[in-house]
Amino acid sequence: MRIEQDVLKILLAALLLMAAIPWTAGKLSSDIFFEWPFFFEVAIGGLLAGVMYSLVALGFVLIFKASGVFNFSQGAMVLFSALTLVGLNELGVPIWLAIVFTLAIMVVLAVVIERVVLRPLVNQEHIILFMATIGITYFLDGFGQTLWGSEVKLLDLGIPNSPGLYFGGQILINDFDLVAALIAGILVISLAFFFQYTRIGRALRAVADDHQAALSIGIPLKHIWVIVWAVAGIVALVAGIMWGSKLGVQFSLALIALKALPVLILGGFTSVPGAIIGGLIIGAGEKLAEVFIAPMIGGGIEDWFAYMLALAFLVFRPQGLFGEKIIERV
Amino acid sequence: MHERKLGDVVLQAEGISLSFGAMRVLNNVSFDVHQGEIRSIIGPNGAGKSSMLNVINGVYHPQQGSITYRGETRQQMKVHQAAAQGIARTFQNIALFKGMSTLDNIMTGRNLKIKSNMLQQAVYWGKAQKEEIEHRRKVEEIIDFLEIQAIRKTPVGKLPYGMQKRVELGRALAAEPDLLLLDEPMAGMNVEEKEDMCRFVLDINDEFGTTIILIEHDMGVVMDLSDRVVVLDYGNQLADGPPDVVRSNQAVIDAYLGVSN
Amino acid sequence: MLYREAGEFKATYQADQAILTIRQDRWFMLALMVIAFLVIPLISSEYWLGTIMLPFLILALAALGLNVLTGYAGQLSLGTGGFMATGAFAAYKLATSFPDLHIFLVILLAGGITAVAGLLFGIPSLRIKGFYLAVATLASQFFLIWMFNKFGWFTNYSASGVISAPPMAVIGDSYVTGPYATAEAKYLFVLSIVVLFALMTKNLVRSNIGREWMAVRDMDIAAEIIGIRMLPTKLKAFAYSSFLCGIAGALWAFVYTGSVEPLAFDVNRSFQILFMIIIGGLGSIMGAFLGAGFIVLLPIFLNNAPHWIGLNIHVDLISHIEFMVFGALIIFFLIVEPHGLARLWQLLKEKLRLWPFPY
Numbered sequence: 001m002r003i004e005q006d007v008l009k010i011l012l013a014a015l016l017l018m019a020a021i022p023w024t025a026g027k028l029s030s031d032i033f034f035e036w037p038f039f040f041e042v043a044i045g046g047l048l049a050g051v052m053y054s055l056v057a058l059g060f061v062l063i064f065k066a067s068g069v070f071n072f073s074q075g076a077m078v079l080f081s082a083l084t085l086v087g088l089n090e091l092g093v094p095i096w097l098a099i100v101f102t103l104a105i106m107v108v109l110a111v112v113i114e115r116v117v118l119r120p121l122v123n124q125e126h127i128i129l130f131m132a133t134i135g136i137t138y139f140l141d142g143f144g145q146t147l148w149g150s151e152v153k154l155l156d157l158g159i160p161n162s163p164g165l166y167f168g169g170q171i172l173i174n175d176f177d178l179v180a181a182l183i184a185g186i187l188v189i190s191l192a193f194f195f196q197y198t199r200i201g202r203a204l205r206a207v208a209d210d211h212q213a214a215l216s217i218g219i220p221l222k223h224i225w226v227i228v229w230a231v232a233g234i235v236a237l238v239a240g241i242m243w244g245s246k247l248g249v250q251f252s253l254a255l256i257a258l259k260a261l262p263v264l265i266l267g268g269f270t271s272v273p274g275a276i277i278g279g280l281i282i283g284a285g286e287k288l289a290e291v292f293i294a295p296m297i298g299g300g301i302e303d304w305f306a307y308m309l310a311l312a313f314l315v316f317r318p319q320g321l322f323g324e325k326i327i328e329r330v
Numbered sequence: 331m332h333e334r335k336l337g338d339v340v341l342q343a344e345g346i347s348l349s350f351g352a353m354r355v356l357n358n359v360s361f362d363v364h365q366g367e368i369r370s371i372i373g374p375n376g377a378g379k380s381s382m383l384n385v386i387n388g389v390y391h392p393q394q395g396s397i398t399y400r401g402e403t404r405q406q407m408k409v410h411q412a413a414a415q416g417i418a419r420t421f422q423n424i425a426l427f428k429g430m431s432t433l434d435n436i437m438t439g440r441n442l443k444i445k446s447n448m449l450q451q452a453v454y455w456g457k458a459q460k461e462e463i464e465h466r467r468k469v470e471e472i473i474d475f476l477e478i479q480a481i482r483k484t485p486v487g488k489l490p491y492g493m494q495k496r497v498e499l500g501r502a503l504a505a506e507p508d509l510l511l512l513d514e515p516m517a518g519m520n521v522e523e524k525e526d527m528c529r530f531v532l533d534i535n536d537e538f539g540t541t542i543i544l545i546e547h548d549m550g551v552v553m554d555l556s557d558r559v560v561v562l563d564y565g566n567q568l569a570d571g572p573p574d575v576v577r578s579n580q581a582v583i584d585a586y587l588g589v590s591n
Numbered sequence: 592m593l594y595r596e597a598g599e600f601k602a603t604y605q606a607d608q609a610i611l612t613i614r615q616d617r618w619f620m621l622a623l624m625v626i627a628f629l630v631i632p633l634i635s636s637e638y639w640l641g642t643i644m645l646p647f648l649i650l651a652l653a654a655l656g657l658n659v660l661t662g663y664a665g666q667l668s669l670g671t672g673g674f675m676a677t678g679a680f681a682a683y684k685l686a687t688s689f690p691d692l693h694i695f696l697v698i699l700l701a702g703g704i705t706a707v708a709g710l711l712f713g714i715p716s717l718r719i720k721g722f723y724l725a726v727a728t729l730a731s732q733f734f735l736i737w738m739f740n741k742f743g744w745f746t747n748y749s750a751s752g753v754i755s756a757p758p759m760a761v762i763g764d765s766y767v768t769g770p771y772a773t774a775e776a777k778y779l780f781v782l783s784i785v786v787l788f789a790l791m792t793k794n795l796v797r798s799n800i801g802r803e804w805m806a807v808r809d810m811d812i813a814a815e816i817i818g819i820r821m822l823p824t825k826l827k828a829f830a831y832s833s834f835l836c837g838i839a840g841a842l843w844a845f846v847y848t849g850s851v852e853p854l855a856f857d858v859n860r861s862f863q864i865l866f867m868i869i870i871g872g873l874g875s876i877m878g879a880f881l882g883a884g885f886i887v888l889l890p891i892f893l894n895n896a897p898h899w900i901g902l903n904i905h906v907d908l909i910s911h912i913e914f915m916v917f918g919a920l921i922i923f924f925l926i927v928e929p930h931g932l933a934r935l936w937q938l939l940k941e942k943l944r945l946w947p948f949p950y
Contacts, residue, residue, distance in 0.1 A: 017944075040703075070722045110631060115923075117926075118921055120926045121925060121926060124929065126721065126722075126924075127667060127721070128925055128929050129920065130667075130725075131865075131869055131925060132921070132922050132925045132926075133922075134862065134865070134866075134918075134921060135917075135918045135919070135921030135922040135925065136918060136922065136923065137917025137918065138914050138917045138918030139914070139915050139919055139922070140916070140918070141911075141914050141917050141918075142911045142912060142913065142914025142915035142916075142917075142918060143911075143914075145914075146908060146910040146911040146912060146915065150911065173802060209879060234940060258729070258858070261726045261729065262726070263743050264726070264731075265723050265726050265727070269722065269723075269907065297741075298741045298742065299741075300737065300740075301737070303736075303737050304733035304734040305735045307726075307729055307730035307733055307734070308730055308734060309729045310726070310727075310730070310850050311715060311727045314715060314718065314719050314723060315715050315718055315719070317717045318720075318723065320723075386817060389812070389816065408814075409815040409816055410815050410816075410818050410819065410820045410821075412816070413817055413818030418817065419816050419817075420811065425810050425812070425813035425816075426809075426810070426813070427805055427806045427808075427809035427810055427813070427814070428809050428810075429805060429808070429809050429874065430802065430805050430806070430809065434805070437799075437801070438802045438805075438806050438814075438819075439816065439817055440799075441799055441802070441803055441806075441817065441819055442816055442818040444799040446798075446799070448795070448800055448827060448831075451794060451798035451799060451800050451801075452791045452792075452794050452795050452798075453791075453794065453796055454794035454797075454798065456793075458798055459605070459608075462604075462608060462798065462799075463603075463604045463605055463608070464602045465608075466608065467604065470604075501817065502817075505817060505818065515912055527852060581840055584690055
């Protein structure tokens with residue numbers, strides 16, 4: 001992949017700011033504790049959390065790339081898949097079988113969504129499709145909880161969840177975060193291979209570039225949509241397993257989609273690398289801000305910090321980091 | 331072909347070059363337009379005709395060259411400033427406001443002439459209403475002129491193509507422009523519709539004294555209507571002059587028919 | 592053949608530009624007003640006025656505000672709740688800092704302050720479009736709610752973070768807020784404000800500014816070419832929209848609930864209002880009211896319907912089913928009629944105009 005010079009400059013500037021602002025804050029305010037090992041500990045924790053954001057953002061990007069639909073229901077899909085998995089497991093289905101069943105259910109869901117929602121709305125304006133996915137969000141949130149109940153459920157896949165010391169005993173990192181990042185990394189690499197080297201992957205990219213052209217060379221749009229929603233469903237399941245093991249399976253999983261939105265605007269809606277780098281920046285930026293800036297303005301800023309960061313960034317670069325610049329024609 | 335006395339130069343394009351990335355769209359194009367003239371730009375598809383209009387009304391910013399309009403030289407301008415200087419425009423692919431009626435579309439063309447503020451418009455009675463009625467009267471004149479009375483209240487999205495082109499012309503006219511840029515006003519029309527449109531173009535030019543820059547593919551129309559013609563090909567200026575001179579220019583013939591070996 | 596325009600000729604542009612050009616429509620509107628102002632307060636129970644009509648009217652006003660921004664000016668916003676909160680807290684600070692200020696002024700000024708907030712958050716709209724803008728408006732939603740939660744100044748350092756409206760009267764002792772206010776007084780007060788602003792909004796959207804908004808919505812580049820300046824036009828939409836949302840928020844906090852915490856205006860409120868304008872009809876004044884009515888009544892219906900047929904369903908389950916029904920309805924409406932209830936109303940009138948003939 002070719003990276004523009006501008007993007008490199010922006011990333012470099014972002015890194016510098018991420019180090020410079022906490023350092024300055026530490027010097028200025030006595031409330032803020034700043035030591036380099038501690039800084040790196042926070043930053044690495046943030047980056048690992050960012051990988052989890054990337055995972056949710058990835059689901060958005062897949063669907064947006066292939067169908068131009070901004071799928072607001074990605075978060076609901078995360079919740080739904082996790083609820084289904086845990087629900088099946090509680091019914092006595094062994095966990096590996098439950099994962100297989102849930103995968104199948106996510107594929108069926110993709111088929112149903114394409115048939116019931118997307119097909120009747122084909123050729124509608126993007127904004128209408130976006131609002132339809134808000135409808136899907138509400139439906140899935142309600143449906144999942146009607147089926148499986150709304151109490152918090154535990155999901156234990158046996159991933160170690162204890163802090164370990166790394167880098168010569170200087171920096172504390174949670175093992176779970178490392179495993180999660182590893183799994184997310186594997187998923188991303190396999191998706192990249194899927195897009196690059198399989199026939200379906202190439203068809204998906206063709207559809208993303210131009211619906212009409214793809215149709216005219218005989219790529220069936222509706223199959224593509226089912227496939228891409230199914231892949232997004234699988235990505236949602238992975239995210240659901242990761243987040244669910246970490247936080248417990250509960251309604252708040254649906255809200256992590258809101259966390260992924262700033263990642264999207266930062267990275268650009270159509271870019272897989274954008275989703276990943278955007279997730280890392282947001283994850284690290286958010287944690288650093290929470291630790292080194294928030295104490296000065298009252299704390300609890302993680303609700304909006306990512307949004308403000310993305311917003312400020314957008315004003316300078318409306319297409320996001322890796323988005324394509326649009327030339328308007330009349 | 332009609333012989334006419336033309337006024338002073340109102341618009342002068344001087345060495346315009348425009349590119350998007352590595353793609354050269356216009357290459358050192360220069361021409362002038364006289365007051366009251368009908369000036370045509372012709373050329374094969376992709377010759378840069380629409381881009382030239384976009385340069386004139388500020389949508390595109392050329393890398394080199396300048397536009398002098400009514401004695402004011404500029405290299406870049408904001409899009410809405412062109413409108414404020416009396417330049418109006420129709421589009422190759424219709425750019426109407428689809429959700430609005432014919433009447434509202436044309437009324438929108440008068441936005442620069444409306445003086446009442448938001449509060450007055452919210453109260454409506456009084457100044458805003460007086461103004462609405464005044465502008466409505468003017469717009470009705472345009473509707474009569476273009477013979478589109480029957481579709482006054484129809485949402486433009488529901489109108490047939492030829493009618494949409496007419497409404498778009500009406501919207502441009504509503505601004506009472508000094509310079510009117512018409513981008514393929516007759517594309518995709520049948521003979522009768524073309525004749526109507528030609529009549530409107532000539533009438534606008536005659537009755538209101540509006541200067542017109544016209545892009546058109548139909549050579550018959552171009553030869554009949556234009557005072558002078560600029561020919562573009564792949565962004566290069568091939569010829570410039572009265573229609574019959576341009577018509578017999580060898581480079582133009584080659585560009586249109588291909589060079590025989 | 593009761594409803595038709597044949598035989599009604601308009602001799603002036605003024606008559607042709609009236610809001611309701613058909614005689615029967617004018618009668619209908621008059622009847623509606625009589626019912627709203629006289630009949631409903633006389634016959635309705637306190638429950639109906641206080642827990643159904645009040646939220647309906649107030650949410651309709653917020654929906655009107657969002658419809659200006661999203662339906663008319665085409666700028667999708669998910670920040671409505673944040674602006675309602677701004678209105679509520681601005682009204683509270685005004686009413687407690689200047690106890691002599693008349694309630695009308697408190698509410699108008701609260702709207703004005705919200706308009707300024709809307710302006711600030713509208714500035715990015717010049718560079719950002721569509722989904723990017725929608726996400727950006729979420730920034731205002733989260734930031735504003737956080738701000739009201741975090742800084743005690745906004746709640747006059749109340750420990751619970753809840754603000755309560757002081758008793759305020761329109762004149763004499765006709766209270767519209769606080770414990771002495773009757774449901775009728777509250778209802779009439781809110782109704783007057785909502786009708787007033789609905790009329791103002793109608794005037795705006797049929798004037799030049801409304802056409803400019805719609806032009807920007809339908810094709811921004813063409814709008815700019817005919818001389819419409821993007822920034823002022825969009826900012827006016829943001830300002831006026833948040834003005835209405837601010838007033839709605841102030842009414843919600845002061846008149847409807849009496850005391851409120853920032854959480855009442857969280858992102859779910861934003862979605863609720865968005866649903867109202869989707870179901871009611873984007874770009875329609877009538878739609879804001881129809882959509883608000885629908886969304887306010889639906890949960891009440893869903894909560895009671897099982898009892899009517901003798902079923903006893905757990906409250907939790909009902910709220911999940913409510914989610915499902917909302918979601919399904921949104922999708923249903925978008926597929927069947929993307930222009931919402933207002934469009935169905937329009938179609939009904941067109942059919943009625945020709946009735947009993949099919950064409």
